[in-house]
Amino acid sequence: MNTITPLQDHACLLVSGPDQPGIVAAVSALTARHKGNIVTLHQYSDDPTGGDFFQRVVFHRPGLAAAIPEIEADLTSTLSSLGMTWTLTDQAVPKRMAVLASTSDHCLLDLLWRHRRGELPVHIPMVISNHTTTAEDVRAFGVPFFHVPSQGPDKAEAEKRILELLAGNVDFVVLARYMQILSGDFLRRVGVPVINIHHSFLPAFIGAAPYRKAKERGVKLIGATSHYVTEDLDEGPIIEQDVVRVTHDDTAADLQRRGADVERAVLSRAVLWHAQDRVIPHGSSTIVF
Amino acid sequence: MNTITPLQDHACLLVSGPDQPGIVAAVSALTARHKGNIVTLHQYSDDPTGGDFFQRVVFHRPGLAAAIPEIEADLTSTLSSLGMTWTLTDQAVPKRMAVLASTSDHCLLDLLWRHRRGELPVHIPMVISNHTTTAEDVRAFGVPFFHVPSQGPDKAEAEKRILELLAGNVDFVVLARYMQILSGDFLRRVGVPVINIHHSFLPAFIGAAPYRKAKERGVKLIGATSHYVTEDLDEGPIIEQDVVRVTHDDTAADLQRRGADVERAVLSRAVLWHAQDRVIPHGSSTIVF
Amino acid sequence: MNTITPLQDHACLLVSGPDQPGIVAAVSALTARHKGNIVTLHQYSDDPTGGDFFQRVVFHRPGLAAAIPEIEADLTSTLSSLGMTWTLTDQAVPKRMAVLASTSDHCLLDLLWRHRRGELPVHIPMVISNHTTTAEDVRAFGVPFFHVPSQGPDKAEAEKRILELLAGNVDFVVLARYMQILSGDFLRRVGVPVINIHHSFLPAFIGAAPYRKAKERGVKLIGATSHYVTEDLDEGPIIEQDVVRVTHDDTAADLQRRGADVERAVLSRAVLWHAQDRVIPHGSSTIVF
Amino acid sequence: MNTITPLQDHACLLVSGPDQPGIVAAVSALTARHKGNIVTLHQYSDDPTGGDFFQRVVFHRPGLAAAIPEIEADLTSTLSSLGMTWTLTDQAVPKRMAVLASTSDHCLLDLLWRHRRGELPVHIPMVISNHTTTAEDVRAFGVPFFHVPSQGPDKAEAEKRILELLAGNVDFVVLARYMQILSGDFLRRVGVPVINIHHSFLPAFIGAAPYRKAKERGVKLIGATSHYVTEDLDEGPIIEQDVVRVTHDDTAADLQRRGADVERAVLSRAVLWHAQDRVIPHGSSTIVF
Structure with missing residues (x-):
């Protein structure tokens, strides 16, 4: 009853790198275009002007495991080009x-x-x-x-x-x-x-x-x-x-x-x-x- | 040195209402189309399935005071139609x-x-x-x-x-x-x-x-x-x-x-x-x- | 190394009852006359005027086990007559x-x-x-x-x-x-x-x-x-x-x-x-x- | 109502020095012979064998101010001879x-x-x-x-x-x-x-x-x-x-x-x-x- 159940079809995306306008919008548009529904989002910038940006997003996406390669390819083209580092993990895999x-x-x-x-x-x-x-x-x-x-x-x-x-x-x-x-x-x-x-x-x-x-x-x-x-x-x-x-x-x-x-x-x-x-x-x- | 300075040209947007896919994306797209740069974002859903959604966004927008009526009109058409409640405050106004x-x-x-x-x-x-x-x-x-x-x-x-x-x-x-x-x-x-x-x-x-x-x-x-x-x-x-x-x-x-x-x-x-x-x-x- | 070792030849005496002048002196005189050396003493009165008195004393007394009957007899005659309640325990006995x-x-x-x-x-x-x-x-x-x-x-x-x-x-x-x-x-x-x-x-x-x-x-x-x-x-x-x-x-x-x-x-x-x-x-x- | 009132006719005695049998009894006998009623007593030894001893006693003594010289003389002869250090303060004097x-x-x-x-x-x-x-x-x-x-x-x-x-x-x-x-x-x-x-x-x-x-x-x-x-x-x-x-x-x-x-x-x-x-x-x- 008080266990922490691995979440099926939930991905956790961690993003960090140089802060810049539009990063949150870029990430949420990306999850939306892969049919992911954001269930938890945390964000932090250590300095709004020229600082570093950090974000954690958990999104629900039916059929996640099969979709991961495609999402990762999009992350590479969308985020890596902005100098951002990211990791994507399947929350069902301990x-x-x-x-x-x-x-x-x-x-x-x-x-x-x-x-x-x-x-x-x-x-x-x-x-x-x-x-x-x-x-x-x-x-x-x-x-x-x-x-x-x-x-x-x-x-x-x-x-x-x-x-x-x-x-x-x-x-x-x-x-x-x-x-x-x-x-x-x-x-x-x-x-x-x-x-x-x-x-x-x-x-x-x-x-x-x-x-x-x-x-x-x-x-x-x-x-x-x-x-x-x-x-x-x-x-x-x-x-x-x-x-x-x-x-x-x-x-x-x-x-x-x-x-x-x-x-x-x-x-x-x-x-x-x-x-x-x-x-x-x-x-x-x-x-x- | 340890004072809390009112932030010029920063708006705080509070959103709450029935959770639904795409809400985070809708809000971040809205701030982006009004040239707002998100500096802080908090989000919480009390139940991803059929629960309530809560979000606090602080965004920087040069010339905020003049833009507020236009942003509010957009919020009404974008969020109120989804059954969401929102408030927008200018952080420079104590x-x-x-x-x-x-x-x-x-x-x-x-x-x-x-x-x-x-x-x-x-x-x-x-x-x-x-x-x-x-x-x-x-x-x-x-x-x-x-x-x-x-x-x-x-x-x-x-x-x-x-x-x-x-x-x-x-x-x-x-x-x-x-x-x-x-x-x-x-x-x-x-x-x-x-x-x-x-x-x-x-x-x-x-x-x-x-x-x-x-x-x-x-x-x-x-x-x-x-x-x-x-x-x-x-x-x-x-x-x-x-x-x-x-x-x-x-x-x-x-x-x-x-x-x-x-x-x-x-x-x-x-x-x-x-x-x-x-x-x-x-x-x-x-x-x- | 961080164990709590039962203390050989150490007694714990708890005393409680109506507060009155001389109680602390009476207890410490009693332990002294039974060759006990007080190693820890806590005392509390909930009201110095007409309140209740509480005391915990741990004393070291070589050959404690054999001396307990004699000490208890003294406690009865010294403390019970003042309306005080007491318990005496051998700290070596868990x-x-x-x-x-x-x-x-x-x-x-x-x-x-x-x-x-x-x-x-x-x-x-x-x-x-x-x-x-x-x-x-x-x-x-x-x-x-x-x-x-x-x-x-x-x-x-x-x-x-x-x-x-x-x-x-x-x-x-x-x-x-x-x-x-x-x-x-x-x-x-x-x-x-x-x-x-x-x-x-x-x-x-x-x-x-x-x-x-x-x-x-x-x-x-x-x-x-x-x-x-x-x-x-x-x-x-x-x-x-x-x-x-x-x-x-x-x-x-x-x-x-x-x-x-x-x-x-x-x-x-x-x-x-x-x-x-x-x-x-x-x-x-x-x-x- | 929540003030800390200076206590009339209450003395605070602090005692410290080499631990030795009978110290608590000596102090409580001393307060008793000067008609002091102990209202609070704290005691601590950092090592029962050859360590240091510390005690704080608050006692009530009607007419304290006039009695202090006499009590101090007794403290000198009783405690100083045992190598103990002490201070006596009148709690009515801030x-x-x-x-x-x-x-x-x-x-x-x-x-x-x-x-x-x-x-x-x-x-x-x-x-x-x-x-x-x-x-x-x-x-x-x-x-x-x-x-x-x-x-x-x-x-x-x-x-x-x-x-x-x-x-x-x-x-x-x-x-x-x-x-x-x-x-x-x-x-x-x-x-x-x-x-x-x-x-x-x-x-x-x-x-x-x-x-x-x-x-x-x-x-x-x-x-x-x-x-x-x-x-x-x-x-x-x-x-x-x-x-x-x-x-x-x-x-x-x-x-x-x-x-x-x-x-x-x-x-x-x-x-x-x-x-x-x-x-x-x-x-x-x-x-x-």
């Missing part, structure tokens, strides 16, 4: 999401459980972990679990193994408290977006042990940040953040325990929005429709 | 807002002060109060103050006097903790929207003394609600709400003091959004773009 | 918590996960459900699951069966979205506190289908409330509440999905605080230290 | 608070309004500004205004003038968006606590232009932080923080405008708590009772 995890299970289980409830419109072809702690839980959800150890000098080897597992099988990757730093080489080769959850309100407490640092600094709120992963550690475009109030009475362990609740909530929202094509990265920031 | 208050000054002063800072794009032709407590403060902001007593049997007389003051002079009315219940007769005759701030999280604690009731019920959060006023007391369409956490340690007076902060914040947001044509009432609810 | 659930699993699984992570200092001797939906999940946590159907005319029979299962085995009961209304007879006979989660910000939307009602009323925040169960439905003392912001764009199903996150968070906090002896009911309200 | 401001008026006016409403239990002997922008507003509240320009090479001269104005006249100083960095020399000589409001969620966006940086970094929440001022800029003990949610649609000016609301709320809470002797600085952190 994205394939791999999850990488370590020993902490709160983010991982929250994703698997939401998926089982029908709240995350994705397929989960695999969970990969550098530990075996969560193997039994993962498989109980009917999801394949692969153990790729990462200790010691074999980090490059581990990354190579992970890339082999992912290749051709996934549309995006989620780091659900995966406690290894991925190399720039890995990120260049993975070829799909990678979403991370960082256990602080970035840019505060960049790096390791943020809850301990938060306790030492005596902050009155702690937070979590989900962002796309880039080669600059903890600097990728932020998708979602949230915080929770703490007091002097909370120990560093309390912060960690309470922060875990914020982490799983923030990561789940970020993953849902990405799965629904609601997020457009833009430089070091994101547009979230 | 709405005229009257404020009604009693003895509490927190909501009133917050509105006047935001207005002086340039954060509320309205004109304030008058403040009306059934007490004289705030007269000096109001006039220090350069705003006319009228005292209309309401005690005793002269309530109908007071409402008549208020209607005379408002007639033709205002585009909407704000009840900033005005402690009189306006009659159905007044509401039918005032002819402009009336926005109220209620000192509880409606529909909890309808009626008088909500903070005392909240203390008795032992709630852990208290709130405030801004809504359009209808004849059904505390039942009008909600524009904005917010809450703040309280504990057993807070007395009823503490709740009142802390609630006052929520009241002024919620009312200020509701007034700003109304002034910016962001709110469309829809039955007992609102669409807030 | 409370035994039964969970009643129906088909929704979000609150139930959240409690079981937290318990497995060591974040809930309780024992869970059983889960009882009027459906079998969650049986497999529950048993995977190593927790016994009992199916007690409640459909049709056998409600009294079902309650009798539940009482038999609980008798002598539990210290409190949690209704984790248990969709049956417990009779007054059940509540009088169960003999332990019963904690419920209600899917609205009480007292708004009392009764059934609160998310549908919230959608109809057009509220801008939805919430959840955890409270002790009394014979007056949805009127028991509130332990914890929280809310989340929603918009016109959220459907009733969205409200239900997003509300589920608030429900499980609020219930988990209420259960933790009850397990830690932090909550003192007081009339229709609670003191939460 | 603290004297100076406000330093520049051109922004939101924090300054908020403090003056709350003070006029009886919500801030302080005296305000003066406002000092390096601009004259707010002079008329301040004097309308019946508060003396002093203009001390700070441009150019005369910074040391300005600080000297400010110290002369403050000397002997104030118990604490509030920087209500005072846009000058106070020298270490000033801080050492001023001799009273100085409270600042920083327009970011510290430690994120330390230094100048935090809203611009927040916009560039694409954060989804912005905040404000009130802290005691130390020689290390933006590093002093944090008293209070809060945040508000923002989106990609908010410009840097929007962030500034919305952040101003958080700033004045956070500063007002911090000032209230300091005025009520609820805050104990502890290293780079604070205990807030």
